[in-house]
Amino acid sequence: MIQAVRPRRRTELGLIVLVALIVVSAYILASLGRTSEMPANAGPFLGIILGLLLLAHVALRIWAPTADSILLPMAGLLNGLGYVFIARLDHRLAALQATWTILGVGAFVLTLAVVRRARDLERYRYTLAFLGVAFLLLPLVPHIGRNINGARLWVRVGSITFQPGELAKLALAVFFASYLVDKRELQARPTWRVGPLFLPDPKHLGPIVLAWGASLVVLFSENDLGTSFLFFALFIAMLWVATGRGAYLGVGFTLFVAGAGLAYKTFAHARSRIQVWINPWAHAQTAGYQVIQGLYAMGSGGLAGSGLGLGSPTRIPEVATDFIFAAIGEELGLLGTAAIVLAFVIIVGTGLRIALRAEREFDKLLATGLTFTIGLQAFIIMAGVTRLTPLTGITLPFISYGGSSLVANYVLLALLLRISTGS
Amino acid sequence: MNRQIRFVGLGMLVLFLALFLQLNYLQVVDANKLAHDPRNTRIATRDFSRPRGDILSADGKVLAHSVPSNDIDKLLRTYPAGALFAQIVGYYSFTYGSDGVERQYDGQLSGRSAPIGVNNIGGLFTAQDRSETVTLTIDSRVQFAAATALGNRRGAVVAIVPSTGAILAMWSYPSYDNTPLASHNPKVAAQAWNSYQADALTPMLARAFRERFFPGSTFKLVTASAVYDHDPALATKVYPTLGALPLPNTNHLTLSNFGGETCGGTLPTLLRVSCNSGFAQIGLDLGASNLAAEANAFGFDQRPPLDLPNPAVSNFPPASSFAQDLPGVAKSAIGQQDVSATPLEMALVAAGLANGGVIMRPHVLENIKDSEGQIVQSYQPQPWLTATSAATALTMRGLMIQVVQAGTGTAAQLPGVQVAGKTGTAQTGNNTVHTWFVAFAPADAPQVAVAVLVENQPASNDFTGGQIAAPIAKKVIQAALAAG
Numbered sequence: 011m012i013q014a015v016r017p018r019r020r021t022e023l024g025l026i027v028l029v030a031l032i033v034v035s036a037y038i039l040a041s042l043g044r045t046s047e048m049p050a051n052a053g054p055f056l057g058i059i060l061g062l063l064l065l066a067h068v069a070l071r072i073w074a075p076t077a078d079s080i081l082l083p084m085a086g087l088l089n090g091l092g093y094v095f096i097a098r099l100d101h102r103l104a105a106l107q108a109t110w111t112i113l114g115v116g117a118f119v120l121t122l123a124v125v126r127r128a129r130d131l132e133r134y135r136y137t138l139a140f141l142g143v144a145f146l147l148l149p150l151v152p153h154i155g156r157n158i159n160g161a162r163l164w165v166r167v168g169s170i171t172f173q174p175g176e177l178a179k180l181a182l183a184v185f186f187a188s189y190l191v192d193k194r195e196l197q198a199r200p201t202w203r204v205g206p207l208f209l210p211d212p213k214h215l216g217p218i219v220l221a222w223g224a225s226l227v228v229l230f231s232e233n234d235l236g237t238s239f240l241f242f243a244l245f246i247a248m249l250w251v252a253t254g255r256g257a258y259l260g261v262g263f264t265l266f267v268a269g270a271g272l273a274y275k276t277f278a279h280a281r282s283r284i285q286v287w288i289n290p291w292a293h294a295q296t297a298g299y300q301v302i303q304g305l306y307a308m309g310s311g312g313l314a315g316s317g318l319g320l321g322s323p324t325r326i327p328e329v330a331t332d333f334i335f336a337a338i339g340e341e342l343g344l345l346g347t348a349a350i351v352l353a354f355v356i357i358v359g360t361g362l363r364i365a366l367r368a369e370r371e372f373d374k375l376l377a378t379g380l381t382f383t384i385g386l387q388a389f390i391i392m393a394g395v396t397r398l399t400p401l402t403g404i405t406l407p408f409i410s411y412g413g414s415s416l417v418a419n420y421v422l423l424a425l426l427l428r429i430s431t432g433s
Numbered sequence: 434m435n436r437q438i439r440f441v442g443l444g445m446l447v448l449f450l451a452l453f454l455q456l457n458y459l460q461v462v463d464a465n466k467l468a469h470d471p472r473n474t475r476i477a478t479r480d481f482s483r484p485r486g487d488i489l490s491a492d493g494k495v496l497a498h499s500v501p502s503n504d505i506d507k508l509l510r511t512y513p514a515g516a517l518f519a520q521i522v523g524y525y526s527f528t529y530g531s532d533g534v535e536r537q538y539d540g541q542l543s544g545r546s547a548p549i550g551v552n553n554i555g556g557l558f559t560a561q562d563r564s565e566t567v568t569l570t571i572d573s574r575v576q577f578a579a580a581t582a583l584g585n586r587r588g589a590v591v592a593i594v595p596s597t598g599a600i601l602a603m604w605s606y607p608s609y610d611n612t613p614l615a616s617h618n619p620k621v622a623a624q625a626w627n628s629y630q631a632d633a634l635t636p637m638l639a640r641a642f643r644e645r646f647f648p649g650s651t652f653k654l655v656t657a658s659a660v661y662d663h664d665p666a667l668a669t670k671v672y673p674t675l676g677a678l679p680l681p682n683t684n685h686l687t688l689s690n691f692g693g694e695t696c697g698g699t700l701p702t703l704l705r706v707s708c709n710s711g712f713a714q715i716g717l718d719l720g721a722s723n724l725a726a727e728a729n730a731f732g733f734d735q736r737p738p739l740d741l742p743n744p745a746v747s748n749f750p751p752a753s754s755f756a757q758d759l760p761g762v763a764k765s766a767i768g769q770q771d772v773s774a775t776p777l778e779m780a781l782v783a784a785g786l787a788n789g790g791v792i793m794r795p796h797v798l799e800n801i802k803d804s805e806g807q808i809v810q811s812y813q814p815q816p817w818l819t820a821t822s823a824a825t826a827l828t829m830r831g832l833m834i835q836v837v838q839a840g841t842g843t844a845a846q847l848p849g850v851q852v853a854g855k856t857g858t859a860q861t862g863n864n865t866v867h868t869w870f871v872a873f874a875p876a877d878a879p880q881v882a883v884a885v886l887v888e889n890q891p892a893s894n895d896f897t898g899g900q901i902a903a904p905i906a907k908k909v910i911q912a913a914l915a916a917g
Contacts, residue, residue, distance in 0.1 A: 251437040309467020344460040398455040
């Protein structure tokens with residue numbers, strides 16, 4: 011194993027330097043595009059990026075020397091490009107995002123240092139489950155919960171606002187993994203016959219119905235379609251991966267359709283999203299405005315984009331968070347958006363490879379769950395922005411502005427890397 | 434478990450592949466449509482901050498010019514000639530899009546359609562000013578004469594060079610000031626736009642080429658040409674002197690002459706005095722299909738190839754629509770019922786007769802120059818339609834000279850210049866008339882053809898085409914001959 015250490019970390023180091031150069035070049039180009047001037051702080055900027063990535067790199071050398079070499083540079087690239095766009099879109103948010111990036115890398119290092127073996131997490135299964143649910147429900151607590159854009163996802167303490175749901179998804183992924191590995195009876199053959207269908211024993215359906223119910227609670231009380239779908243899909247996917255029983259997918263799909271139908275019927279917010287998805291032009295000045303502005307941005311970007319700093323993405327509402335992908339589409343074109351999609355494909359591929367190679371079932375399941383989370387979340391928002399699916403507001407991992415999301419994804423990354431060491 | 438993990442991977446791959454395809458659709462297949470959607474103001478923003486070429490009149494007056502401004506759009510479009518050219522030049526507005534020459538020649542003015550000259554490698558990397566200057570055929574002196582002669586009466590004047598189709602003047606009253614529409618202050622633009630739109634006199638409607646009117650007796654030029662082209666025997670037929678023509682297949686309905694006069698005789702006489710009863714009978718003798726064919730040959734029912742956006746199509750009903758309607762044939766022969774024409778079309782009728790029967794493509798573009806003043810494109814005159822034979826055109830010219838010398842159009846006589854013309858006084862149905870005059874001059878070597886329309890004049894013997902429109906045509910012809 012010792013021989014494998016050096017090449018992997020050396021590869022990572024090389025990629026990190028490359029990533030830093032790409033990000034700094036993009037930063038300089040964005041400044042040139044906007045003001046025709048070299049950014050005054052390009053040197054310090056390069057220093058900070060390299061410094062942060064090297065900090066994470068050294069942490070891996072110390073605490074996880076055999077970890078995968080691709081994930082950290084990929085996250086650094088997405089985070090760096092995201093920062094370039096945020097800085098280009100909104101200077102005020104850029105300063106905050108820089109702070110959150112530092113916190114994120116700190117959380118990454120801390121996770122590696124504290125979680126020395128993935129299996130240690132299993133012991134805190136119920137604590138994490140409790141924390142996860144508590145995080146999810148925190149925005150509902152009066153006085154600290156905050157409504158932003160019609161969704162109650164935020165918690166405000168002092169001057170800091172964050173989305174506890176982002177951390178909840180990690181806690182719940184760990185809980186799901188350990189719970190499912192533990193409950194072998196879920197893998198039993200379905201014996202419960204309903205008409206022509208064989209369904210899993212009703213008592214084993216308990217968890218799935220619970221997850222469905224919980225996601226519906228989130229949906230209705232917090233007005234958050236994206237997160238609720240993400241949780242539900244995460245649980246169903248992990249249930250299926252753990253058991254291999256296709257019936258769970260069937261039940262999950264049915265419940266999803268039922269939930270979506272219920273939301274459509276009772277929930278103006280959800281109905282409006284579907285209508286905008288079907289025909290945004292009919293709501294061009296109202297509910298469809300944001301989607302249409304995003305489409306205009308991406309269409310105007312075309313194949314190669316307008317060039318960094320040369321487009322007009324600030325016309326899109328919420329462009330630094332939910333719609334940052336459209337800004338990338340305008341200024342970097344299809345080449346840029348395809349590169350982002352490819353980066354997520356690489357992250358998902360690497361994460362699943364880690365899951366395949368892991369020896370313990372809990373590690374496998376957790377790696378799959380974590381990878382699925384990041385991949386599906388990226389897909390949900392990119393597909394929503396491009397009108398492939400109805401839009402649900404959720405951050406684009408590592409790229410969008412959003413502190414809680416960034417910190418949570420760095421922790422997720424550290425856990426995946428920890429699993430990749432096989433310890 | 435590995436089997437399921439691979440399936441998860443496959444599933445995610447399918448999702449991302451679908452996303453990639455959707456991105457290709459948005460950013461390649463549909464990109465052009467999205468980028469040029471009129472509600473997507475990105476291209477406008479970009480163009481607004483770029484140099485934009487001037488628009489000049491034939492005599493060098495600046496009609497549109499961009500001046501530096503201190504806001505984000507950097508350049509403000511101004512129209513020094515204002516209302517006099519607004520309906521030709523149009524506007525270039527952030528909020529309301531564009532119209533007129535600003536729209537028609539946008540590619541040249543903005544430089545987007547200019548060829549990229551690669552004289553040296555360095556040119557590829559520097560921002561060249563590729564905007565081009567558009568010079569029009571319209572002469573500001575003729576345009577001004579037309580506007581002055583028409584005064585504050587609703588109507589339109591079109592003057593055209595018969596041999597080239599170059600438009601010398603195209604004016605309608607009322608017009609509007611286009612400068613506020615180009616304002617970078619959306620409130621200023623909106624206020625101007627809304628007031629123009631609310632105005633019952635429709636100042637933004639370019640009556641000269643976008644509105645149709647009953648041509649009335651000016652249409653008799655087409656009917657008379659049809660006689661020579663389709664049934665020359667009728668040219669020598671003597672029509673009875675009548676006060677009113679009983680209409681066929683009706684219960685005692687008649688078609689009366691203007692002012693209750695009686696008239697009759699052969700075709701030259703009928704045209705000279707503009708005899709309704711005679712021409713109605715000629716129409717019946719010719720038949721609907723001959724009339725419709727001649728009208729089509731003169732450009733009715735076809736969109737004129739004018740180089741301005743949305744010219745209206747003049748209308749003559751298809752022959753089949755008269756199958757059960759003989760009175761309609763009689764009325765159509767004198768330019769009534771469902772016959773309608775733009776002032777531009779009636780000017781083209783005159784221009785065709787002046788040009789040996791060939792109507793040239795009407796155009797306002799003279800040439801396009803690059804930012805260094807070199808002509809990169811000149812308009813090449815092209816025939817549009819062969820309306821009639823050279824022989825018919827020659828005969829018609831003689832008849833039209835008679836109209837001005839001794840008929841209804843004497844008010845258009847010019848000292849030393851022979852004018853050929855035809856009057857028109859078309860009943861509108863609400864006790865007013867549209868008065869017309871179409872003409873060309875000099876008759877033996879025509880340099881200009883004009884059509885004048887004055888709308889909604891009182892229906893009385895003092896307000897005929899000969900009295901109201903002919904003097905305007907005379908002044909415009911004078912100005913055109915002086916300018917040429």
